[in-house]
Amino acid sequence: MITRASETDEYIQTLDANRTVILTDHNVEQLVLPKFAALSPFRRICIAAGEASKCQETVNTILHQMHQLGMDRNSILIGLGGGVVTDLAGYCASIYMRGIKVIHIPTSLLAMVDAAIGGKTGINTAWGKNMVGTFHQPEAVLYKPEVLNTLPERHLKCGFVEAWKTFVMCKPNEWRELTFPLSEAQIADVAQTKLKLVEEDFREQNKRAWLNFGHTIGHAFEHLYHQSHHLLHGEAIAWGMLAEMYLFDANQDLLLFWENWVVNNIPKLPYTPLDKERILHLMQADKKSKDGTLHFALPYESGSAVVPQNVESVSSSLDRMWKKHLSKA
Numbered sequence: 001m002i003t004r005a006s007e008t009d010e011y012i013q014t015l016d017a018n019r020t021v022i023l024t025d026h027n028v029e030q031l032v033l034p035k036f037a038a039l040s041p042f043r044r045i046c047i048a049a050g051e052a053s054k055c056q057e058t059v060n061t062i063l064h065q066m067h068q069l070g071m072d073r074n075s076i077l078i079g080l081g082g083g084v085v086t087d088l089a090g091y092c093a094s095i096y097m098r099g100i101k102v103i104h105i106p107t108s109l110l111a112m113v114d115a116a117i118g119g120k121t122g123i124n125t126a127w128g129k130n131m132v133g134t135f136h137q138p139e140a141v142l143y144k145p146e147v148l149n150t151l152p153e154r155h156l157k158c159g160f161v162e163a164w165k166t167f168v169m170c171k172p173n174e175w176r177e178l179t180f181p182l183s184e185a186q187i188a189d190v191a192q193t194k195l196k197l198v199e200e201d202f203r204e205q206n207k208r209a210w211l212n213f214g215h216t217i218g219h220a221f222e223h224l225y226h227q228s229h230h231l232l233h234g235e236a237i238a239w240g241m242l243a244e245m246y247l248f249d250a251n252q253d254l255l256l257f258w259e260n261w262v263v264n265n266i267p268k269l270p271y272t273p274l275d276k277e278r279i280l281h282l283m284q285a286d287k288k289s290k291d292g293t294l295h296f297a298l299p300y301e302s303g304s305a306v307v308p309q310n311v312e313s314v315s316s317s318l319d320r321m322w323k324k325h326l327s328k329a
């Protein structure tokens with residue numbers, strides 16, 4: 001359930017401060033928490049900001065602190081932050097004492113339109129992105145669009161990438177209306193669109209898998225470059241969607257729009273053909289690979305679909321992207 005932004009403070013006031021603990025990161029604690037006066041009575045657990053925190057070590061620290069704070073099966077964990085915090089809050093809540101309630105208060109655009117909605121939780125491992133996780137629906141997703149005032153533009157663009165993906169896959173006649181920066185009404189629209197899909201297919205057996213557009217190749221880019229080149233999740237997905245559009249006969253309007261947007265708004269991918277084998281290997285180990293076959297969610301003109309593709313096609317789409325966009329200095 002997504003509570004309207006106007007109801008966020010009212011909802012927080014109904015929570016019992018003795019039973020509720022906030023999980024947040026240091027940036028959000030400093031820049032955003034003071035904007036939620038209603039959260040001031042709650043105790044909190046604070047982690048380092050950024051993707052590197054989405055790991056088993058941080059999970060161990062959080063679970064230990066949850067125990068030290070006396071949380072029991074009736075306690076509630078609030079994830080206040082971007083997608084890293086909401087993924088971790090959801091995961092820790094889902095495994096602590098076999099599962100307690102979680103509420104998300106997304107503070108990045110990407111978390112408002114995507115990560116906080118739908119109950120997918122997870123952490124990264126040495127062998128891949130989001131390889132350990134659970135499905136655990138939040139009790140509520142609360143938000144205040146005005147907190148985006150402090151979010152750096154680079155992160156706002158990451159949120160736009162996931163929003164655009166949702167519209168392309170679910171509202172193919174409306175993606176042209178979605179331009180950067182998004183209005184508050186558009187943020188609510190994208191969030192509701194994702195929620196509707198999740199309600200139809202919570203466990204991703206069918207249509208929910210459409211939202212993986214760009215993620216089969218994108219997750220491999222992210223795994224390879226996030227530490228070495230500080231590539232952000234949304235940036236990896238932006239290039240992943242472009243590479244995946246080269247896999248099939250994509251609508252030319254769509255391809256040209258995306259090519260142009262990515263080249264003008266997203267840092268260049270540090271890819272070289274020497275990385276290709278590792279990327280193909282990472283994709284084969286991905287959750288979306290079935291019996292060793294790669295699967296891709298693609299926006300066909302006849303409607304979105306998840307289709308198998310062989311490794312050779314993926315290899316040649318990476319070559320085409322290299323020739324067109326990445327080889328030039």
Ligand SMILES: NC(=O)c1ccc[n+]([C@@H]2O[C@H](COP(=O)([O-])OP(=O)(O)OC[C@H]3O[C@@H](n4cnc5c(N)ncnc54)[C@H](O)[C@@H]3O)[C@@H](O)[C@H]2O)c1
Pocket residue numbers: 025026027028031032049050051054081082083084085087107108109110111114115116117118119120121122130147148149150151152155158162233234
């Ligand atoms: N569970 C899902 O369905 C799902 C979907 C999409 C993405 N994700 C995950 O989400 C993560 C990416 O999320 P993200 O892009 O929000 O990254 P993030 O959580 O790292 O947040 C981005 C940065 O912005 C800071 N920040 C957040 N809100 C702020 C604000 N209002 N003002 C100033 N700074 C602020 C954070 O401290 C962080 O440094 C990835 O790990 C990805 O896998 C999950």
